[in-house]
Amino acid sequence: MKNEELHNDFSKAVDFVNAYAHPLPADLLLKLYAYYKIAKKNQNHPVSAIPLISAFKANALIQAKNVSRSEAMRRYVDLVEKEIKVSGK
Numbered sequence: 001m002k003n004e005e006l007h008n009d010f011s012k013a014v015d016f017v018n019a020y021a022h023p024l025p026a027d028l029l030l031k032l033y034a035y036y037k038i039a040k041k042n043q044n045h046p047v048s049a050i051p052l053i054s055a056f057k058a059n060a061l062i063q064a065k066n067v068s069r070s071e072a073m074r075r076y077v078d079l080v081e082k083e084i085k086v087s088g089k
Contacts, residue, residue: 003070010039010073013080020084026056028083034060035079038072 017032037043038061046057067075 006070006073006077009077013077016080017084024084028079030056030060031064031079032076033057034064035067035072035076037061038064038067039069039076041069 014036034057043061046054046061048054048057064072
C-alpha cells in the first residue's frame with residue numbers, strides 16, 4: 001500500500017470509528033487506541049479520570065511499542081475492516 005493511500009485509508013477508518021454508534025469491545029478499543037496514538041506520533045502518557053482506564057491504555061501502548069507509524073496505520077485500518085465493518089459489531 002502506497003504511503004498516500006495508507007494515510008487516506010487511515011483517515012477514512014478513523015472517521016468511520018468516530019461516527020460508529022454501537023458499542024465496541026474494550027480489547028478492540030484499546031488496540032485501536034494504541035495504533036491511533038502511534039500513527040499520530042502521540043505516545044504521551046494516557047490521562048483519564050479513572051486510573052484503571054489509564055493503566056489499560058498504557059498497557060496497550062506498551063504492547064504496541066515496537067510498531068512503526070505506517071504499520072500502526074495499516075493495523076488500524078485492518079482492524080476496522082475485519083473487526084467492525086465485516087462483523088457488524
